[in-house]
Amino acid sequence: MDDSAATQNGSSESGSMSAGAAVVEVKLPNRTVLILYGTETGNSQDLAEDLARRLRRIHFSPTLDEMDGVQLLTLLKYTLVVFVISTTGQGDMPRNSRSFWKSLLRKRLSPTCLERLRFAAFGLGDSKYPEFNFAIRKLHKRLYQLGAKPFLETGEADEQHPEGVDGTFLQWAEDLSNRAIQAHPLPEGIDPIPDNELLPPLYGLDLAPINMFPEIPEEDESQKSPWKMDEDGRLTFDFAPEPLEGEDVIRAHFLRTNESTSRIFRRDDHRVSDTQVDCGNILRDHPAAYGVLDPPPQQNSLWEHNIPIPQSWMATVTDNDRGTNFDHWQDVRSFGLELESKISTAKKKDVVPSIRAGNTLVIFPKNYAQDVQRVVELMGWEDYADRSVTFRSEKSDGSGNLMGIPKGLYPRMPSRTLRELLTHNLDITAIPKRSFFDQIWHFSSDEYHKGRLREFTDPKLRDELFDYTSRPRRTMLEVLEEFTSVKIPLQYAATIFPPIRGRHYSISDALVSPDYEKTEVRLLVALVKYKTVLQKTRHGLCSRYIENVQEGSRFRVQVGGTPWRVPLQVPVIAVATGTGVAPMSLFFKDRDQERGETNIAIGCQDLMFYGCRHPEKDNLITADNFEELNVLVRTAFSRFDGANSKYVQDAIRLYEGEVAELLQNNAHIVICGSSGRMPEAVKQAFVDVMLKRDLYKTEDAARNFLKPRVLEDTW
Structure with a gap:
């Protein structure tokens, strides 16, 4: 291959290729x-x-x-x-x-x-x-x-x-x-590009010329550009997304002008301290089994700037309280936010988010400044970390770029610096996948490192990849700290590091203000700290972000998820464990109000089985408030000696008479909580009740009855 053709796009100041140059396609x-x-x-x-x-x-x-x-x-x-x-x-x-x-x-x-x-x-x-x-x-x-x-x-x-x-x-x-x-055979003389040849980046990143963004003169307030110059001389974009149209967003079941019913949850009057957090799911064992130690408190200022997330709502944090006792190992936050309404140019009025049970609030976390600086130092990007960057519109051969900016990446362009991109947009602490190693080995100058990294791309050695990455939850940053010979060129940063994706949290309450100017939203967020086989405490990116968010903090969120679809005319048997009770709250409030508005009466109470560890330590509900919504609550406490039931499946069997009666009335079942063994154990308990009560003669018949009537929302 011609050496002059196989050159790195961009100038030398944009980062050098320490381990070879990309081929020309x-x-x-x-x-x-x-x-x-x-x-x-x-x-x-x-x-x-x-x-x-x-x-x-x-x-x-x-x-x-x-x-x-x-x-x-x-x-x-x-x-x-x-x-x-x-x-x-x-x-x-x-x-x-x-x-x-x-x-x-x-x-x-x-x-x-x-x-x-x-x-x-x-x-x-x-x-x-x-x-x-x-x-x-x-x-x-x-x-x-x-x-x-x-x-x-x-x-x-x-x-x-x-x-x-x-x-x-x-x-x-x-x-x-x-x-x-x-x-589509290749023409004669054209061969496939070997696996050991480096491809140009999918998403090319370059330094912007220093004078690319000239200063904007002051304008009349009514004629102001959305681009603003901050005190450091950098341009910022005052983003105001178009309001959502075509949604039936002002629904009757949100027009509750009385006090918010979010008090349905028990919330101790304690402010969260320096408790560390989390992994994706709540641990099954006590953290003593993991040897968890509290690391020293992080000294970080809150992250500035809001990225231009499409179809988003500006949210303000109203409270961030602990919902479990301080002597309990697990910290669950009752997290309150106010979502600002948008002005619809078409409807000439405020538009509020459409939120139903099953919807989620999507929060976009940010990386810590220390982690960003560490990546900058490891990659040798110190000289231009605070320079503006731009995404290339063309590849080296002049053909159209594959995609200018990765989807899911929302940089505030064109003034985004490399440091800001790493802070707000690129997930440098993600668990690396095979594709990560398949790319970074090209940038290693050490033959041993290069060989070791290539081993992780071998499908025959997938167990080694799992043991190195997923089992200890090793991050991309930690891989780069271990393989210090890897120097990723700036141009490949957005190709190798994935976008920071929003994290979905179930909504437990949504209350529209009487003037429709805001919507109060409440979440239940489990913050978990744990130690891996590396003897290192792990913190989930978003949980660590939520941990540091103070009252009054503002950031953009999306409303995601899929609303649950359960007929009003039939009773419901709900099964919730831990924070799985959050969407159940909104679900039963909606049902109670909609039944009242449509004069639908089913002649019996809905039934909810709720499970946690201890009635005084991590119980997140007040049963009386659910009963006000015509919901009978049965509890199970797995770490309480005086409990009638240890697990929710035990409670289902214990109250088999109530369960059988509702199933005979064509009840639908909603299961929410851990996605481990719980959902299947719960469904087996319902099958056992139907067989014991002679509702069906065979297990297959009982399961066929359940299949179209079960809704699962687990994680």
């Missing part, structure tokens, strides 16, 4: 591929980017985007279209794919409108849920109905596979590449 006709993904957590996006790298090596020109980022006719412009989509909720499409999905469902579409489309599809799901991979199956069926032709058999990954998603994905991705080469 050959652009060939009729080799375009559109890779679309639908994701809530970023897993599908990670796989889509993996596919893009694989197809680039056989000289396809890929374009990556969210499914909602393209129009239907766009599909016909590409040689091949690949879909990668996760299933969320109750067999639902991810949020960033729902508009595209609705466009596919239009009745006026001709059965032959997509007959020129060749597509491949890969789904991510979890077989422990009944709606396993529903999203990809629905998508495949609809595309086929519209005349599209499958290019490859659809792949379905299962989280329960012994090898996880990779157990299916790696072979499917290889089959896709082989099929693409077979259908």
